[in-house]
Amino acid sequence: xxxxxxxxxxxxxxxxxxxxxxxxxxxxxxxxxxxxxxxxxxxxxxxxxxxxxxxxxxxxxxxxxxxxxxxxxxxxxxxxxxxxxxxxxxxxxxxxxxxxxxxxxxxxxxxxxxxxxxxxxxxxxxxxxxxxxxxxxxxxxxxxxxxxxxxxxxxxxxxxxxxxxxxxxxxxxxxxxxxxxxxxxxxxxxxxxxxxxxxxxxxxxxxxxxxxxxxxxxxxxxxxxxxxxxxxxxxxxxxxxxxxxxxxxxxxxxxxxxxxxxxxxxxxxxxxxxxxxxxxxxxxxxxxxxxxxxxxxxxxxxxxxxxxxxxxxxxxxxxxxxxxxxxxxxxxxxxxxxxxxxxxxxxxxxxxxxxxxxxxxxxxxxxxxxx
Amino acid sequence: xxxxxxxxxxxxxxxxxxxxxxxxxxxxxxxxxxxxxxxxxxxxxxxxxxxxxxxxxxxxxxxxxxxxxxxxxxxxxxxxxxxxxxxxxxxxxxxxxxxxxxxxxxxxxxxxxxxxxxxxxxxxxxxxxxxxxxxxxxxxxxxxxxxxxxxxxxxxxxxxxxxxxxxxxxxxxxxxxxxxxxxxxxxxxxxxxxxxxxxxxxxxxxxxxxxxxxxxxxxxxxxxxxxxxxxxxxxxxxxxxxxxxxxxxxxxxxxxxxxxxxxxxxxxxxxxxxxxxxxxxxxxxxxxxxxxxxxxxxxxxxxxxxxxxxxxxxxxxxxxxxxxxxxxxxxxxxxxxxxxxxxxxxxxxxxxxxxxxxxxxxxxxxxxxxx
Numbered sequence: 001x002x003x004x005x006x007x008x009x010x011x012x013x014x015x016x017x018x019x020x021x022x023x024x025x026x027x028x029x030x031x032x033x034x035x036x037x038x039x040x041x042x043x044x045x046x047x048x049x050x051x052x053x054x055x056x057x058x059x060x061x062x063x064x065x066x067x068x069x070x071x072x073x074x075x076x077x078x079x080x081x082x083x084x085x086x087x088x089x090x091x092x093x094x095x096x097x098x099x100x101x102x103x104x105x106x107x108x109x110x111x112x113x114x115x116x117x118x119x120x121x122x123x124x125x126x127x128x129x130x131x132x133x134x135x136x137x138x139x140x141x142x143x144x145x146x147x148x149x150x151x152x153x154x155x156x157x158x159x160x161x162x163x164x165x166x167x168x169x170x171x172x173x174x175x176x177x178x179x180x181x182x183x184x185x186x187x188x189x190x191x192x193x194x195x196x197x198x199x200x201x202x203x204x205x206x207x208x209x210x211x212x213x214x215x216x217x218x219x220x221x222x223x224x225x226x227x228x229x230x231x232x233x234x235x236x237x238x239x240x241x242x243x244x245x246x247x248x249x250x251x252x253x254x255x256x257x258x259x260x261x262x263x264x265x266x267x268x269x270x271x272x273x274x275x276x277x278x279x280x281x282x283x284x285x286x287x288x289x290x291x292x293x294x295x296x297x298x299x300x301x302x303x304x305x306x307x308x309x310x311x312x313x314x315x316x317x318x319x320x321x322x323x324x325x326x327x328x329x330x331x332x333x334x335x336x337x338x339x340x341x342x343x344x345x346x347x348x349x350x351x352x353x354x355x356x357x358x359x360x361x362x363x364x365x366x367x368x369x370x371x
Numbered sequence: 372x373x374x375x376x377x378x379x380x381x382x383x384x385x386x387x388x389x390x391x392x393x394x395x396x397x398x399x400x401x402x403x404x405x406x407x408x409x410x411x412x413x414x415x416x417x418x419x420x421x422x423x424x425x426x427x428x429x430x431x432x433x434x435x436x437x438x439x440x441x442x443x444x445x446x447x448x449x450x451x452x453x454x455x456x457x458x459x460x461x462x463x464x465x466x467x468x469x470x471x472x473x474x475x476x477x478x479x480x481x482x483x484x485x486x487x488x489x490x491x492x493x494x495x496x497x498x499x500x501x502x503x504x505x506x507x508x509x510x511x512x513x514x515x516x517x518x519x520x521x522x523x524x525x526x527x528x529x530x531x532x533x534x535x536x537x538x539x540x541x542x543x544x545x546x547x548x549x550x551x552x553x554x555x556x557x558x559x560x561x562x563x564x565x566x567x568x569x570x571x572x573x574x575x576x577x578x579x580x581x582x583x584x585x586x587x588x589x590x591x592x593x594x595x596x597x598x599x600x601x602x603x604x605x606x607x608x609x610x611x612x613x614x615x616x617x618x619x620x621x622x623x624x625x626x627x628x629x630x631x632x633x634x635x636x637x638x639x640x641x642x643x644x645x646x647x648x649x650x651x652x653x654x655x656x657x658x659x660x661x662x663x664x665x666x667x668x669x670x671x672x673x674x675x676x677x678x679x680x681x682x683x684x685x686x687x688x689x690x691x692x693x694x695x696x697x698x699x700x701x702x703x704x705x706x707x708x709x710x711x712x713x714x715x716x717x718x719x720x721x722x723x724x725x726x727x728x729x730x731x732x733x734x735x736x737x738x739x740x741x742x
Contacts, residue, residue: 019390024687025702273647290688290691293695324566
């Protein structure tokens with residue numbers, strides 16, 4: 001039985017894998033960018049994950065290597081695989097979370113619902129797409145490296161991406177008039193089993209997730225469709241571990257794939273309290289090819305509110321005092337405007353009420369205040 | 372705000388404080404007996420807690436010192452207090468969990484229901500008590516150092532405790548004909564607030580807890596009485612942190628205090644999954660004088676089954692495969708007959724069904740097999 005998991009990247013996702021690893025008796029170690037990262041408690045090596053020698057030195061201590069983020073270069077991933085380490089998710093799957101253009105091309109082959117899109121190699125391509133969609137604005141994305149609204153622009157003419165085109169192709173997408181944004185999380189183990197949590201609704205501000213309400217209050221057909229779509233993607237792309245499929249829901253109820261993430265995801269934090277199995281425990285079980293846990297909910301609803309900018313010094317006391325149901329997750333990070341520094345969750349029976357409670361607690365803890 | 376907690380003792384109770392400390396952003400460090408203890412992940416010093424200098428060196432790094440066990444000598448506790456560290460629970464309270472004679476005397480003053488008891492200084496005292504209770508057998512206990520059935524004997528004559536009497540007084544108690552054994556857990560913070568979980572029923576084998584069913588299936592009056600009694604004890608003794616009151620329930624429904632523990636307790640492990648706030652998180656919040664969390668249950672029932680002797684190598688896979696609801700807690704200990712090496716819990720709606728599921732998982736994981 002595989003038992004040792006190395007996580008590349010020392011952010012909060014690696015940090016939140018530590019508790020389930022301790023409970024399950026799994027040996028977890030983290031390759032950290034610096035000794036003061038969020039997951040420092042489990043740091044076994046400090047170094048640059050882009051350096052093959054560092055990555056190999058780290059990976060050799062573990063049965064399986066997985067990730068806190070999707071930034072590890074393909075060359076490094078393939079070197080690790082060649083050296084005999086299980087890389088989960090593997091480079092072939094992870095590519096689709098690293099490269100938005102590769103994702104769009106493959107989802108098209110799968111027949112997954114997507115926004116209209118095109119790849120622009122030059123300004124002429126941009127003009128053609130603007131003409132085709134007959135809209136005033138287009139969403140432009142750098143295929144790689146974007147996250148939390150970075151690497152994404154709304155443009156209305158070719159000048160808007162001139163600088164990006166100098167460095168390579170740009171992904172263009174129609175601006176979808178959606179009713180809400182949702183995320184479907186599933187986990188898949190290498191032997192094939194898949195477990196899905198209920199669809200959640202994400203609240204966004206400037207392209208960054210600020211709140212989550214679970215389950216999403218949408219028609220049953222949307223739940224079924226989203227789960228089916230995420231399951232199809234997980235299987236077809238050979239994903240192992242947690243997969244998050246961010247989607248738009250249109251007025252008509254139609255769902256459209258926005259982005260993919262192949263790791264525990266901000267939209268799934270609420271399941272730590274709301275589900276029998278958290279996404280962090282499930283990710284560890286999945287990458288170790290262990291049987292997956294139940295995704296049953298333990299309350300009717302749960303909400304999550306992110307803490308941005310940093311955690312106000314000594315605010316834990318006031319946050320806990322605000323309501324005895326509040327669960328606080330502090331990522332142990334230094335302050336920086338816009339940074340995700342923690343989150344709070346509350347579970348119970350009335351979603352609106354829970355959101356009010358969580359926001360009250362978050363408002364006293366978040367340095368940036370509420371979005 | 373206090374934020375740094377030092378735990379004396381590196382057993383599983385210290386280990387299970389690590390996950391909530393990570394989530395809440397609390398700095399937790401452990402004084403371990405050896406570098407390979409259960410709580411080694413948070414070990415900051417290896418040494419003997421009976422050595423005042425070691426204890427002081429450790430405690431100086433923290434705002435508050437608390438415990439994995441109740442074996443720290445009073446002299447050490449008082450030295451730490453004198454050096455300016457908050458010791459929680461404090462030595463005055465902890466004495467009643469360290470010394471069963473002191474506990475009986477104080478509970479008598481409080482008017483708490485107890486078995487008939489006496490202190491024996493010599494064999495004559497033993498004969499007098501045997502005559503008084505008119506029973507064939509008496510429970511004899513060493514006032515200090517006993518746990519999990521150790522330091523407890525059933526005797527029918529004075530010869531049964533001759534060896535113990537040579538070393539000091541012996542506590543004698545009538546053997547109570549009880550219908551079931553239960554435990555009431557509460558947590559109290561220094562500023563006075565108290566939170567109580569529902570009463571649980573413990574299954575015992577040879578004086579050791581093997582299973583827990585929560586909530587206990589007893590009349591509402593028993594629940595109310597047990598909570599009131601534990602609350603009275605916590606307040607009157609000035610307990611801070613988690614207090615476990617082990618009790619007998621008689622056929623008549625009357626409750627009688629058996630033992631006290633002032634730390635997270637085996638009977639409360641089930642609340643990690645069953646309650647909004649686990650006993651480990653609550654203990655940290657209580658000793659830091661932070662607002663206590665809700666003790667609301669997230670399912671109708673929960674059960675816990677201990678794993679004795681060690682965890683069978685690579686048995687995690689079979690345990691998780693046995694039912695997707697099973698939650699495994701592996702204490703990371705080497706094997707030794709009778710040793711508590713882990714536990715499993717399951718929450719849901721039918722207690723008998725949950726117990727069957729938990730026992731099946733435990734049977735594949737426990738080296739000693741099921742009791």
